[in-house]
Every structure is written in C-alpha cells, then in structure tokens.
Amino acid sequence: MRTMVGGVATYRFGDGGARVLYLPGAGLVGLDFLNLTKLSGAAHLLYDRGGTGWSAPVPLPRSAAAVASELRQVAGDGEHFLVGHSMGAVYARRFAQLFPESVAGMLLLDPGHEDLFAHLPPEAAALNDQMKPDPAQLPDLTAEQRAAAKEAWAKILGSWPSSVRDELADHHVEHWRTGLLEAANLESEVYGELRKGGPLPDVPVIVLSAGAGNPAWQGFGSPELIQRALDGIRELHAGIAKSFTRGRHRVVEGATHNFMHIEQPDTVRDALCELIADAT
Template structure:
C-alpha cells in the first residue's frame, strides 16, 4: 500500500511521486543509495512552505515498480525528466541530490541544462574520488565491496534493533508513513549495493565524459562528521586523510562552476545529514530558491 503520494505511468512502469506546495522553482529530492523519497519527508514538507516540493522513488526503489539494478545515470535522469512532465511539475528545477542521487542530479544537469535552476549536492561522490584519497584507498575500496547475493539475511535480533533505530530516526514522521518506511528498509537493505555496483564500470565515465555543468547556482554540503562505514575497515589515520580528501574533492566540485559554494556541516554524517542537520539543509534550499548564492566575480 502506498503510504503517501501517487503512482504515475512512465515508460511502462509506475513511479511514486509526492508533491506539495506551489510556486517555483520546484525543488526535487533525489535520494542516495539505500534511501527512498520518504526519507526526505522532513525537508520536503518544510520546503513546501515556500515553493513546490517534490520527492519520488526511482524505478527499482521504494514504492515505484521494480527495475533491474544497477542503472545508468542517463537512464535515471531521463526517467525523472519524463516523470516530472507526466506529473505536470513545471521547470526549471532545483535538484537536491544526496550521495548517489547527486550523481544523478549532475547527469540531469549535463543532459538537460535549460531545465535546471540550481543544484544542491549533499555529501556527493565524484568520478575522480581516488585522486583525492590516500594511496591505499584503491585497495581498501576493493575490500569494502560486498556481493549482496552472498550476504546472509538479517537475524531476528538485528531486525528488532534496526526497527528501534528507524523508529527513533523517523519519530517526527506521521505514524503510517514511519511504520511503512521502517518496514521497507528492513526488507530492501540490499538495494544500496545493487544500485552502486556500476560506479567504476559505467557511472564514473558517464559523468567524466558527459560535459560541464550549466552556469547555475550550486551548493555542496559536506558532512563534517566521521564516516561510520569506513571505520569498519580503516585506521584512524586513513579516516583523517580520507575525510580531508573528501572535503577537498567536494570543494573542487563547487569550484567547477562560477556560482558554486561549499558549506561544511559539522557533526553531520554522510547517510543522515538531512536528519541530523535539517535546518542547515533547509537554509541551503532556501538560498538556491531565492537566488542568494554568491554571484561570480567578473573582472
């Protein structure tokens, strides 16, 4: 049962989209791997107070129809464009992409630059990430890869622990949405591994050779806290060097366009920045919608 939003027919599949508010430019949230549109409901509802606010599930995730994963960034961007057309959400858009969703937001901007009013990238990755990492990062990256088909199912104890954690994470969500979202994550936790399996084989090259970004305001929000996933595999020294590399990498993303800016959100984690520091993310959205990102300096 769909807890919120409605389903739209796009390319032979039904895709979930939920929209609130009115005015423009519309803000569209693109979730990271393992997350779905409703994970961003806290921000979506607040953004709806000052402009059209949209969250959705791409095919193969959430409450949208299944699709073979992984998918190319171009396919996801084209699907989103058609979904927004079918749902009659007028452009141009401020695309708010988190992690994997930031790759998809950048690819959308490469392919359809006239339809983008601004970009908000929440702790994004980058196709040249290893150039910013310590020398041993490539080997560690291989060690961290996991085959979702070989991973055991969650135990009853793990399920109950995760359910309690989700209840805390989404305590401000309406009861039916909170419960449905938690149960969804408990059965679909492998999806993040499926979605990111083509980083090195496809997505990185798509972005690398896809052309520059349009001259629109761009904000990069960098998670200033530790990365708990890295901590399972890496030493404290690697963590320090790696997080410093991520900051430099994301600063370079911001510097790649005339109106780019990086903001470091201290204490925020990669996965849950939007839950831990919602006011900071909301401020960035407001600035993009209002056009308050610094304009380029011209000689």
C-alpha cells in the same frame, strides 16, 4: 500521498513558485527526505527511482542516463532545483548535463565524485574495496537483526508522522539489499558517464560536506587514513563548487554521510532557501 507516474512512485508537497526535486542516495528513498518539505514557498517532489522504494521493479544497477531520463519524465517541463544526496547527487549532475534547461540550481549533499580514487591515497581504494560486499553472498537478516534494524530506523525517522515512519522503517528492513544493488556500477559505469558527459549549466550550486564523514568507515581503517580520506573528499567537494560561477562549499559539522538532512535539517533547508534566492 503516493502517486504512480509511469511506474514511478512520486510524492508532492506544497504549491509555491520554486520547484524542488529530491534525488536520494543509494539505499534511501523519496520519503526519507520528507522533513525537508516543510520549507514553505516551494513545490516539492519526492520520488523513488525505478527499482527502489514503491516504484515498479527494474533491473539494478542502471545507467545514470536511464535514471536522468526517468526523472525528466516524472518532473515535467520547466526549471527545477535539484537536491541530490550521495549517489543521487551524481545522478543530479548527470541530469544537468543531459537536460540543462530543466535545472535552476543544485544543492549537493555529501556528493559522490568521479575522480575520487584518483585523488585519494591508494590505501583509501583498498578501504573502499573492503566495504563493498556482494549482496548475493550476504545472508538474510535474523529475526533479532530485523527487530534491531526496525528499531534503529524508527529512531532515525523519529520526527516523521507515525503512519509514514512505520511503513518506511519496514521497507528499509525488508529491502536492505537494494542500495547495494543500485550502487554496484557507480565506479565501473556511472562515474565514467559523468566524466565524459559534457558541460554542466552554470547555475547556482551549494555543496555540503558531512563533517563527521561516514561512521561505517570506522571499522575498516586507521583514524589517520580515515581523516586523510575525509580531507580528500572535502577537497573534491570544494572543487565541484569552484567549477560554477555561483558555487559555494561548506562543511556541516557533526553531520554524517547518510543522514545529514535528518541530523542538520535546518542547515540543509537554509542552504536550499539561499540557493533559491540566488537564482531569482
């Protein structure tokens, strides 16, 4: 199942006409999107960015341009539909800036946004700062925490084949710091790259917002502040969609930021089908 391409772990499914690339959010890896590859009539490419998953180690964090160039080498020639989640959606837009000829359309799942903290109330920036621990300062997981984390991941990935689920759950427990390391330059560098990176191709785009937001916020701010932040994020998502001639924005009720594609897979797959149909 796993193939190494220049040190990058890739996973290919299906042999249909539309080619679909999946860009995981920070902390997730290619196989976390395995359930979406059930969509027939498409060739699906899951991959682990350098320094994540089963790909070769590289220093983290990385520039968005480096991530985009890596993906271009892995994807090869031709047009692709990009499915980007969270930070992966930011990378997808950077890829589209650098390689517009390679992009047929984009499905963005609760994407990050370069103007996030200029748009949200100042209190939201303080909330964000509280939620950014230094990975080097965090203690290792205890045996009890490791067992609980593995059980939680096994439940999240309950519909995955057991051989994949067990390996993937173990990986997430062992490498839980990776997402924090990868996202360390999101606000200081990556957003700036996107802001100054030039135009995007005018391709079909669907932006899906997580209706339930990020449950991790609950312990850091009042319900009122969290709702204001959630409303602001949805406004930014709508703005991304409006910047494309064939852009659409929808809120997926009940879906959380990290696991929209697992909690509401039919909604995500239907949006991907719609995107492919719109481009053909």
